[in-house]
Amino acid sequence: xxxxxxxxxxxxxxxxxxxxxxxxxxxxxxxxxxxxxxxxxxxxxxxxxxxxxxxxxxxxxxxxxxxxxxxxxxxxxxxxxxxxxxxxxxxxxxxxxxxxxxxxxxxxxxxxxxxxxxxxxxxxxxxxxxxxxxxxxxxxxxxxxxxxxxxxxxxxxxxxxxxxxxxxxxxxxxxxxxxxxxxxxxxxxxxxxxxxxxxxxxxxxxxxxxxxxxxxxxxxxxxxxxxxxxxxxxxxxxxxxxxxxxxxxxxxxxxxxxxxxxxxxxxxxxxxxxxxxxxxxxxxxxxxxxxxxxxxxxxxxxxxxxxxxxxxxxxxxxxxxxxxxxxxxxxxxxxxxxxxxxxxxxxxxxxxxxxxxxxxxxxxxxxxxxxxxxxxxxxxxxxxxxxxxxxxxxxxxxxxxxxxxxxxxxxxxxxxxxxxxxxxxxxxxxxxxxxxxxxxxxxxxxxxxxxxxxxxxxxxxxxxxxxxxxxxxxxxxxxxxxxxxxxxxxxxxxxxxxxxxxxxxxxxxxxxxxxxxxxxxxxxxxxxxxxxxxxxxxxxxxxxxxxxxxxxx
Numbered sequence: 302x303x304x305x306x307x308x309x310x311x312x313x314x315x316x317x318x319x320x321x322x323x324x325x326x327x328x329x330x331x332x333x334x335x336x337x338x339x340x341x342x343x344x345x346x347x348x349x350x351x352x353x354x355x356x357x358x359x360x361x362x363x364x365x366x367x368x369x370x371x372x373x374x375x376x377x378x379x380x381x382x383x384x385x386x387x388x389x390x391x392x393x394x395x396x397x398x399x400x401x402x403x404x405x406x407x408x409x410x411x412x413x414x415x416x417x418x419x420x421x422x423x424x425x426x427x428x429x430x431x432x433x434x435x436x437x438x439x440x441x442x443x444x445x446x447x448x449x450x451x452x453x454x455x456x457x458x459x460x461x462x463x464x465x466x467x468x469x470x471x472x473x474x475x476x477x478x479x480x481x482x483x484x485x486x487x488x489x490x491x492x493x494x495x496x497x498x499x500x501x502x503x504x505x506x507x508x509x510x511x512x513x514x515x516x517x518x519x520x521x522x523x524x525x526x527x528x529x530x531x532x533x534x535x536x537x538x539x540x541x542x543x544x545x546x547x548x549x550x551x552x553x554x555x556x557x558x559x560x561x562x563x564x565x566x567x568x569x570x571x572x573x574x575x576x577x578x579x580x581x582x583x584x585x586x587x588x589x590x591x592x593x594x595x596x597x598x599x600x601x602x603x604x605x606x607x608x609x610x611x612x613x614x615x616x617x618x619x620x621x622x623x624x625x626x627x628x629x630x631x632x633x634x635x636x637x638x639x640x641x642x643x644x645x646x647x648x649x650x651x652x653x654x655x656x657x658x659x660x661x662x663x664x665x666x667x668x669x670x671x672x673x674x675x676x677x678x679x680x681x682x683x684x685x686x687x688x689x690x691x692x693x694x695x696x697x698x699x700x701x702x703x704x705x706x707x708x709x710x711x712x713x714x715x716x717x718x719x720x721x722x723x724x725x726x727x728x729x730x731x732x733x734x735x736x737x738x739x740x741x742x743x744x745x746x747x748x749x750x751x752x753x754x755x756x757x758x759x760x761x762x763x764x765x766x767x768x769x770x771x772x773x774x775x776x777x778x779x780x781x782x783x784x785x786x787x788x789x790x791x792x793x794x795x796x797x798x799x800x801x802x803x804x805x806x807x808x809x810x811x812x813x814x815x816x817x818x819x820x821x822x823x824x825x826x827x828x829x830x831x832x833x834x835x836x837x838x839x840x841x842x843x844x845x846x847x848x849x850x851x852x853x854x
Contacts, residue, residue, distance in 0.1 A: 333364035343371055347486040348727065349479045356483070369428040372487050376421045376428075379447075379480040383421070386473045387414045393469060402615050403466050406457035409619045410470060413450040416589060416627065416655065417477065420447040424484065434493045438731075441494060442657065442699065444485040445730040446677035449697040451478035452726055452763075453676070457617040485729045525660055525681070525843025525850070529571060532595060533634050533662045533848040540597060542575035552577060557585045557596075557606060566590040576636060578603040584610065584623055587656070591628035598636030601665040601686065607639040611646035618671060622653035629678075631659040632846055639667040644690060644713045650674045654698065661685055662848040668693065669710060675700040675734065681833065683848050688744055692722035694734060695762060701735045701833045703850060708744035709756045709778055718747070718778075719785055721759035723766040733767035733797070734759075735831040738851065741807070742776035751778055757785040758800075761792035761818075769799040769822070769831045779807030784814045794818055801828040829853055 333339035340363060344353035353375075357363055360374050394407050420443040427440035451474045458467035488494060525533075532540060544560045545552030552575075554560040560574045571593050578599040585606060587594055598604025610621040624638045631654075642649035651668040657678035665686040666673045672689035675696035682702045687694060690712040694702070709718040720741065723734045741758070743751050756778045759768045784798055796818035800810060810821045822828045829835055832853045833843070843850050 336360075336363040339364040339366075343368065343487055344483070346490070347483040348729075349483055352476075352479055353483045353487075356480070368487065368490060369431045372484050372491075373425050373428045375480065375484045375487070376424050379477060379484065380418060380421050382473070382477050382480060383414055383418050386470075386477060387411060387418075389473065390414065390470065393466070399466070402460055402617070403458075405615070405620050406454075406460060406617050407466060407470075409457045409617055410454040410474070413454045414477075417447045417450045417481070419589065420444065420450070421481070424488075428488075431491050432493075437488070437491050437494045439657075440488050440491075441485065441731045442678055444481055444488060445697075445699075445727070445732050446655070446657075447481040448478050448485065448727050448730060449677045449724070449732075451475070451481070452697075452724070453619055457619055460612065460617060482727050482729070485727065489729050525658075525846030525848055527844055529595075529632060529660075529846030530844060530848055532571065532573065532597075533632060533660070533846045540573060540575070542573045542597065544572075544574045545577065546574060546581070547577040548579035548581070549577075556583055557581050558583055561585060561587055561591060561594065564591055564594055566592075568593050571595055571632075573597060576604045576606075580605045580607060582607055584608045585625070587624075587626040587628045587631060589627045589629075593630045594628055595632040595634075596636060597634055600635050601637050601663065604636040605639060606636065607641055609640060609642040609646075609649070611640070611642035611649035613646040614642075618648040618650060618674070619653065619676075621648060621671075622650040622674060624651070625653045626656045626659060629657045629659070631656045632661075632848075633664055634662040634848075635664070637665040637667060639665075640669075640672065641667075642669070644669040644710075644716075654678075654680050654696075656680075660843060660846050660848050662846075669712070671695055677732075681843060681848070681850065683850055690718050691716065692719050692760070692762065694720060695722040695724065696734075697724040697726070697730065697732045697763070699732045699836055701737060701831075701836055702739055703737050703833065705736075705739045707736070707739060707741045709742070709747055710744045711746040711750060712754060716754070717785065718754060718756035719760050720757065721768050722762040722787075723759065723768045724763040725765040725767050726763045728765050728795070730765070733769070733831070733836075735769050735771065735836055736773055737771040737832060739770075739773045740776070741770070741773055741779060741805075743778040747778070755780050758783050759798060760785040761787045761796045761798075764792050764795050765797070766792055767797040769797075769801065769828075770803055771801045771822075771828055771831060773803050774805040775803050775807035777806035781809070781812040782814050783810070784816070784819060792818070799828075799831070 340357040344350045347353045423443045424440045427436040430436050546554045546560045573595045576598045608623040610616040623640050638651045640649040640651040648671045651666045651672045653674035655676040660681040662683050667688045670691040672693040675698040677698050680698050680700040684704050686706045688708045725732050793816040798819045799822045801822035
């Protein structure tokens with residue numbers, strides 16, 4: 302015990318001696334007198350400082366390296382760990398007789414490790430140009446996603462009974478998550494990363510790190526390009542589709558999956574798949590190499606993609622999605638995606654999105670528990686309808702739902718409805734759920750028996766859960782307390798739940814929860830950090846999609 306105490310005391314002394322000077326001159330690579338003081342400065346603020354120090358100890362002439370070079374080294378080291386874990390995972394997968402659910406969960410982990418490798422490589426590329434704000438925002442975004450991927454892997458393994466697979470995988474997966482966490486904490490020190498407003502009080506500066514969404518242009522985040530914005534707003538008859546899907550054989554494909562499989566990979570130009578009216582009973586996956594795809598339907602309730610995978614019947618939550626999107630820059634409009642498993646099947650996802658810069662316009666997502674899985678990266682939903690019961694908007698992306706309708710359905714007996722369950726596990730992640738100018742109400746099947754069930758705005762799935770409702774209409778279905786505990790006092794001090802200028806019979810905050818992490822937002826500057834303009838860099842990528850959006854409040 303004494304040796305461990307001395308080690309930690311030594312670390313504390315180093316951090317104390319170097320913090321003030323390092324903070325004022327972090328970009329001056331000649332400032333640090335030794336590698337030891339440089340390591341202490343860089344590792345200050347990380348959640349796993351001892352791991353950080355051991356990682357940086359392998360960098361030659363550390364005190365002469367810039368912060369981007371140091372983070373790049375950490376990402377490279379993490380990639381080595383990811384590659385080793387992938388190899389171990391593959392060996393385990395092929396060397397043992399596994400249950401069906403364990404096989405699915407292990408496959409999820411392998412996919413998520415592969416995605417994490419891409420996230421780390423993207424971070425290294427961003428760090429070559431750290432002076433550019435968009436690349437810093439992107440670096441923070443993909444590192445946040447890298448942490449989420451590891452958590453998702455472990456959640457899938459939690460379903461299996463024996464515990465052998467999880468006990469084998471967990472140490473390596475958690476080590477990778479901690480390595481990425483340290484990189485993220487260091488990246489937050491880069492110039493321009495999560496820069497607070499000079500007019501905002503310091504106490505609020507610590508509570509508004511929603512960065513990366515950017516400004517809005519004509520109703521959409523700027524990252525939606527002008528051409529894409531036109532596609533999202535144009536009449537279907539005016540769009541030249543690259544592929545047509547039709548149940549009756551009048552198109553080039555009779556299934557959505559076949560059209561997706563035939564689409565070009567890693568394309569830099571938009572590829573439009575027009576899906577004619579009809580019910581398509583299938584699971585659809587848009588892989589990571591299928592970039593710049595767009596789905597266009599004939600309207601909500603007319604073009605319907607439906608399936609019924611669920612946890613009760615052996616799927617993981619991650620794999621249960623009727624439609625799963627990982628390829629970046631994905632767009633969809635005028636269609637319905639449904640998981641028809643029903644409330645007794647518990648977790649059953651309609652749409653899962655782990656694609657950066659994905660936008661959905663005039664779509665409907667229908668399910669019960671876990672309808673819309675906003676898994677990771679940056680997403681935008683406009684004028685969409687989301688139906689569900691428990692945690693039916695959940696995940697750990699940076700997502701804005703704007704001018705949408707959220708409808709709570711009738712749950713099973715003794716259940717409560719919860720609109721959101723946000724999954725932020727690291728205080729440095731730039732993630733959260735922002736619900737702006739939306740309608741929050743009861744679906745028709747619940748409205749008739751509304752008094753028999755309690756319905757809440759959200760509950761903290763993870764330690765640093767973060768959700769805000771801004772300028773929305775909250776119907777009487779919302780319980781006066783507003784928010785629900787997950788498990789006793791878990792996360793009540795570390796979460797961030799906020800409400801700002803909401804209206805309606807359920808909007809009164811007089812009887813809301815008294816948790817330390819809950820707040821009624823009174824400052825417009827604080828509220829603005831959760832809008833499309835400040836949160837998802839939306840003025841950059843939404844400007845070209847033809848999806849309308851509001852940039853601020």
